[in-house]
Amino acid sequence: MKSVKVEFKNPFRPGAGQMPPYLAGREPQISEFRTYLKQSPILQNLVLTGLRGSGKTVLLDTFKPIAMKEDWLWVGTDLSESASISEETLATRLIADLSVVTSNIKIRKQSAATIGFITASEEEEMPVNYQMLVQVFQRTPGLVVDKVKSVLLFVWEHLQRQAKPPKGIVFAYDEAQHLSDHVKKEQYPLALLLEAFQSIQKQNVPYMLVLTGLPTLFPKLVESRTFAERMFHTMFLDHLERSESIKAITKPIEDDSCPIKLHAESVNVIAENSGGYPYFIQFICREVYDVFIQKKRLGEKASVPINEIIRKLDADFFSGRYARATDRQRDLLNVIAQLPKCDVEFTVHEIMKESATQLKKPFSSSHINQMLNTLTDAGLVYKKRPGKYAFAVPLLGQFLRRQIQEEKTLL
Ligand SMILES: Nc1ncnc2c1ncn2[C@@H]1O[C@H](COP(=O)(O)OP(=O)(O)OP(=O)(O)O)[C@@H](O)[C@H]1O
Numbered sequence: 001m002k003s004v005k006v007e008f009k010n011p012f013r014p015g016a017g018q019m020p021p022y023l024a025g026r027e028p029q030i031s032e033f034r035t036y037l038k039q040s041p042i043l044q045n046l047v048l049t050g051l052r053g054s055g056k057t058v059l060l061d062t063f064k065p066i067a068m069k070e071d072w073l074w075v076g077t078d079l080s081e082s083a084s085i086s087e088e089t090l091a092t093r094l095i096a097d098l099s100v101v102t103s104n105i106k107i108r109k110q111s112a113a114t115i116g117f118i119t120a121s122e123e124e125e126m127p128v129n130y131q132m133l134v135q136v137f138q139r140t141p142g143l144v145v146d147k148v149k150s151v152l153l154f155v156w157e158h159l160q161r162q163a164k165p166p167k168g169i170v171f172a173y174d175e176a177q178h179l180s181d182h183v184k185k186e187q188y189p190l191a192l193l194l195e196a197f198q199s200i201q202k203q204n205v206p207y208m209l210v211l212t213g214l215p216t217l218f219p220k221l222v223e224s225r226t227f228a229e230r231m232f233h234t235m236f237l238d239h240l241e242r243s244e245s246i247k248a249i250t251k252p253i254e255d256d257s258c259p260i261k262l263h264a265e266s267v268n269v270i271a272e273n274s275g276g277y278p279y280f281i282q283f284i285c286r287e288v289y290d291v292f293i294q295k296k297r298l299g300e301k302a303s304v305p306i307n308e309i310i311r312k313l314d315a316d317f318f319s320g321r322y323a324r325a326t327d328r329q330r331d332l333l334n335v336i337a338q339l340p341k342c343d344v345e346f347t348v349h350e351i352m353k354e355s356a357t358q359l360k361k362p363f364s365s366s367h368i369n370q371m372l373n374t375l376t377d378a379g380l381v382y383k384k385r386p387g388k389y390a391f392a393v394p395l396l397g398q399f400l401r402r403q404i405q406e407e408k409t410l411l
């Protein structure tokens with residue numbers, strides 16, 4: 001039989017939540033996650049955080065089969081802002097997510113009757129589905145948090161009675177920086193989540209929270225409930241080490257059937273310009289692959305057109321974020337971009353000093369503080385530690401300096 005030759009396609013995957021062809025440099029986090037699965041009782045939950053495009057979502061997706069292989073159940077989704085409008089909406093989210101894994105548990109009439117379900121015969125069984133969990137929720141007296149706890153306990157009670165009970169449940173929520181309390185409306189969905197899990201974990205119920213999001217996430221948790229500081233361990237996904245960046249670039253095209261090869265020089269240009277940030281590696285590599293294929297077809301020698309690719313990256317990745325900023329916010333960002341350590345961290349005082357040398361109308365410290373808050377809400381900066389801020393978007397400083405340069409050349 002003739003073997004069918006499959007055409008080797010561009011393997012790189014720039015895009016939110018797109019699993020890369022080779023997941024580089026995350027072994028330490030994966031083995032750390034395995035140790036969290038061994039906890040009994042659960043004393044630590046996980047916050048998986050990092051700048052935009054650092055690989056949080058794909059790492060969370062990688063954790064899922066690992067947990068399931070260790071006999072954990074896995075529930076969760078992306079948390080949109082609407083999930084955290086009120087305590088009830090968060091409760092609905094939790095119940096809907098839980099019901100996906102509980103709906104294949106069947107319980108007998110007697111247990112069902114205690115929460116108001118009447119079935120035809122003693123022997124008849126009922127699934128622990130969404131409706132049943134809502135019933136448990138509604139029949140529990142007290143506050144929303146009490147109702148949620150009662151649903152969580154009810155589920156664990158029945159899971160334990162299974163022929164092969166799971167070790168526990170991982171509640172994995174991506175984009176969890178969207179969670180927040182709303183003091184004016186007297187709605188505290190984030191506090192509810194933290195309180196419910198803390199209480200349930202105290203009762204030795206093995207439910208573990210894995211929250212993923214931008215670096216604003218952890219401070220938000222602590223602001224809502226100070227005990228969150230002890231409840232969570234933070235895993236910060238940084239840029240990849242040089243050796244790991246090189247693997248991320250070269251491993252996907254190692255296959256003999258891959259039509260292109262990259263010289264060490266090209267690999268270095270990509271590694272250098274990506275800053276080791278996973279999204280940038282995928283983006284640049286995808287472009288380079290296409291250019292090299294075209295050149296090969298034409299029989300020409302190829303090199304990495306890095307300036308053109310960076311220009312494309314600016315248009316695709318940075319410009320949209322920059323376009324949403326107001327003129328005054330842009331002024332502030334441009335001042336920050338001139339600070340020598342802006343890609344690491346910066347302070348209000350440093351911005352104020354720099355703005356005095358750069359602008360006709362410099363910023364006051366209270367104005368800077370206020371604008372840093374709005375830029376934080378816009379996902380452009382975050383408070384790294386007391387008094388120190390940083391960009392929440394990788395390599396934003398370089399982009400801003402390119403913009404400034406371009407504007408100067410246009411003048
Ligand atoms: N370890 C890695 N090695 C190589 N590429 C990676 C790695 N992690 C992520 N990527 C790639 O980086 C890009 C961004 O990944 P992902 O969407 O998981 O990031 P994120 O941190 O969740 O981003 P966001 O902050 O926008 O939610 C994807 O194209 C993905 O394929």
Ligand SMILES: [Mg+2]
Pocket residue numbers: 016017056057058174175
């Ligand atoms: Mg993500």
